[in-house]
Amino acid sequence: AQSVTQLDSQVPVFEEAPVELRCNYSSSVSVYLFWYVQYPNQGLQLLLKYLSGSTLVKGINGFEAEFNKSQTSFHLRKPSVHISDTAEYFCAVSLVSGNTPLVFGKGTRLSVIA
Amino acid sequence: EAQVTQNPRYLITVTGKKLTVTCSQNMNHEYMSWYRQDPGLGLRQIYYSMNVEVTDKGDVPEGYKVSRKEKRNFPLILESPSPNQTSLYFCASSGTGANSPLHFGNGTRLTVT
Numbered sequence: 001a002q003s004v005t006q007l008d009s010q011v012p013v014f015e016e017a018p019v020e021l022r023c024n025y026s027s028s029v030s031v032y033l034f035w036y037v038q039y040p041n042q043g044l045q046l047l048l049k050y051l052s053g054s055t056l057v058k059g060i061n062g063f064e065a066e067f068n069k070s071q072t073s074f075h076l077r078k079p080s081v082h083i084s085d086t087a088e089y090f091c092a093v094s095l096v097s098g099n100t101p102l103v104f105g106k107g108t109r110l111s112v113i114a
Numbered sequence: 115e116a117q118v119t120q121n122p123r124y125l126i127t128v129t130g131k132k133l134t135v136t137c138s139q140n141m142n143h144e145y146m147s148w149y150r151q152d153p154g155l156g157l158r159q160i161y162y163s164m165n166v167e168v169t170d171k172g173d174v175p176e177g178y179k180v181s182r183k184e185k186r187n188f189p190l191i192l193e194s195p196s197p198n199q200t201s202l203y204f205c206a207s208s209g210t211g212a213n214s215p216l217h218f219g220n221g222t223r224l225t226v227t
Contacts, residue, residue: 094212
């Protein structure tokens with residue numbers, strides 16, 4: 001079965017600084033990868049997804065992520081964060097075969113400091 | 115507007131009093147799922163449904179029931195709630211295929227005293 005590890009539970013960063021949220025996955029077969037964002041008092045919404053093709057994926061709000069198969073990673077980056085990026089971010093993985101539900105990491109809380 | 119609607123948003127109840135949290139989607143999605151979110155534990159899947167009349171246990175099904183009589187609705191039932199079921203609950207839906215992203219409701223915050 002697949003699994004996801006988000007290495008940092010909390011990441012504080014100053015406004016306009018770059019940020020990287022780390023995600024590693026474990027799977028013996030091909031996967032699809034997703035990042036979701038949860039703003040305060042809201043449900044999760046899709047930020048970006050990797051299905052195939054280019055390993056650099058661009059999402060909403062200036063975020064991007066890079067799929068690295070050899071390191072089984074899918075780290076999320078943004079070159080300059082805003083206060084409004086304060087939220088919880090979840091990495092998730094599903095198997096290309098589609099036989100098992102999506103598996104989520106435990107989340108990383110990004111706090112942007114003015 | 116495409117959406118997943120959960121009701122109620124907030125619920126306070128007492129131990130043992132049966133309750134139902136409703137979930138409805140208007141996107142004709144086959145797949146629906148319930149999660150609970152707790153601090154430090156992330157999202158944990160309770161039950162999921164691949165289609166009408168097909169439901170399966172997730173990671174933490176104990177103390178919960180679900181039904182999928184219609185494609186659009188997927189209610190979560192707590193027959194005898196206990197304080198350890200105090201949590202934030204999310205319903206989600208998606209189309210078929212592992213590459214289909216999930217669409218989430220806005221959550222139901224349940225407190226069991």
